[in-house]
Amino acid sequence: PSTLKQLGQTTLKTPTQFKKEKKKGEIDLGLSTARGRGRCKNPSCDYMYKNRHKPAMCPKCGYELTQKNAKAAKSETLLDPYQALSPAQKDIQRQNTLQLLRSSLQIPESDTELQETLTLIQELNSLQIVLVQPGDQEQENNVETETLVESGWPQFYESAATHCGLCNYPLFKGGQSTVAGQEDCWLLTETLMQTASLQLKVCLNVQCLALHSFTDLHPGLFNIGNRLLVSIDLFLKIRANIKQGHLSFCFFVSVHALTPDESFHIQELLLSGYWAFECLTVRDYNDMICGICGFAPKLEIAQRYTNNVLELKHVEFTWPEVSVSDEVHVDDFWLTMESEAIEQAAFPTDIPITRVDASIIAPFTPPLMRSATVINTEKDKLLPHVQPPSGDPSVLVRLIHDGQLRLDKIEDHSEDELRTVLDRCGVNIPPGSNKLLASLISLYTLVHSGLSTTPQPPAQLTAGKLSKVCPHKVVCASKYLVRGETARDHVDLLLSSRYWPPVYVCDCARQVALCADMQYPELATQMWGRNQGCFSDPFEKPEFVSCAELQDQPYSADLSLVAENQQIHPITKSSSCWLVHPPGAAQEPPAPEHHSLFLCKDLEPYIKKSDDCSSVSCARKQPMVFNNTAYYYLYNRLVDFLTSRDIVSQQINQVVKACQPGEVVIRDALYRLGVAQINTEKEEDEGSGMEEQIQEEGTETYEVVLPE
Structure with missing residues (x-):
């Protein structure tokens, strides 16, 4: 058997042939029949056709109706x-069983x-x-009895289905010598662990073979590989x-008397389940x-x-050997x-x-916060062993931005011009060196690839x-x-979002700005011009500024604001963006003051460190390998969702109160929380049926007039 399971190199196809053939049978009319009715030749199917043409394949069970030799068909x-199933049949069964679980178990x-x-479950x-039953020993006038105490949980479980949930073929169930016999398993709840039996059923369609087992959630049990039934309250x-x-x-298993091997096996099953x-x-x-920021x-x-990492002991990450698109399919x-x-x-x-x-x-990004194109350019990072060259990348980017250095026409620059550029960038080149071009290309490649931030x-x-x-x-993306x-990585995450935020706070603001300037110069010019993400020119003295775009804006629910233009933010109505450092952020080398959050008075409300929710902080920062x-x-997607949704639930509760x-x-057009007032009285002077009102703390009220 193969010990390699590969993801991403080959196209994975889900067997759906039986679906395609069934669809074909529904539209392909076959041979003519005598007037009257015909019946499907499948004994377990009751489909009857009344028209003059019978279908080539039964639309109900998929049985071949035009085959002359019914037995052969x-x-x-x-x-x-x-x-026994062949390896190919087992693969078909596996894929279709997974499809069945996805479609039937929600x-x-x-x-x-x-x-x-x-x-x-509690009951x-x-x-x-x-149970009281007679014992083995009997006396003259007394009968010995034995008392047996059993749990309320049944010891036998079977799917109620008689036909396949995918193709409607009949299901088969049998004994141990068949492909669908009985399986012995464990039943685990918070208070007990006992043995149980499962009856398996298999679809007889050779193009399906889906395995049907007990998956009914009503009794509160979740079936894990027909080896363990777990009460869902444990999950x-x-x-x-996990939210904590x-x-x-292990704490669910440790209360039961098990051998170390049994305990380990149950924990493994519990984890996968x-x-x-x-x-x-x-x-x-x-x-x-x-609910306050919206999308x-x-x-x-x-x-x-x-x-929070993945150990590479049992998994190998590979990188494409040829050029591939930056886009990923989320x-x-x-x-x-x-x-x-x-x-x-x-x-x-x-x-x-x-x-x-x-x-x-x-x-991972909530769908409404996701850009139409999501990218991951990690494949283009420089290898870790590359020695970073000396020099100031900010100066290099400014020279390129001002047109004083054109790398597409590097051969047009004289040796003196190249040396001047390197001197201005702070690159130490010995007199008479013949490595001017190599040093310049090395510095450019480093900045364009993305400066290291950790x-x-x-x-x-x-x-x-x-x-x-x-x-x-609340998590916006991870x-x-x-x-x-x-x-x-920061640029990837920002570009993959529906809107690039007007203010992005990170301890590597300078590196992120330079990366954006080099990789997406037109976009960077729209967002911050020549300022490299700063509030003012980074080569001039820092200035205290006030940005009109960052001031509180009157609330508006105008749907036209939700335009699919990532360059115009629907709140600031501007393409201006800034990259700033959080207060007290340590940076090596020291970051220029121009990225300081303190330089913009409109950001003063964010300077005061907000109280971090203890449960959120604990769950997200917990070391995990x-x-x-x-x-x-x-796991990471679940933690992001659960911790964020808890915060949103608190916001909703405050609005409800x-x-x-x-x-x-x-939720309004930008997915912010608001309040709608239902008015059942129709007023003649309200043509649109909706009026907007503004309340305190950004809570919006709409008066909705319902028709009589």
């Missing part, structure tokens, strides 16, 4: 359940929607069934612990968008997590991670991902996570780094 399309995220199930945990407690920064599964449970949970990631924050703050990447987690839970013996094309790794990670670990958050600690962080690729990315009778909380 049946043998070709129906599985012999008493024969778990609500809200505890409220699961309340009935959680109540049933079954506390229920004990007492909800794991989720609550703890990822541990939990991530599959989260991947099958229905979420709207727009719910985590800040267009005026200020965003960079945060890095170098202790939905495809996350769907692949989810499918991998579900597969590891459904088929525990499958090997995890061992090789990943690093150029396909996508950031030390390189250890060889056996990835570089962690880079996030940007709004002033209310990028997962393989190589050491550089200014390029993963050895499973899918779990690493899924301020609501008057007849008012409801809404």
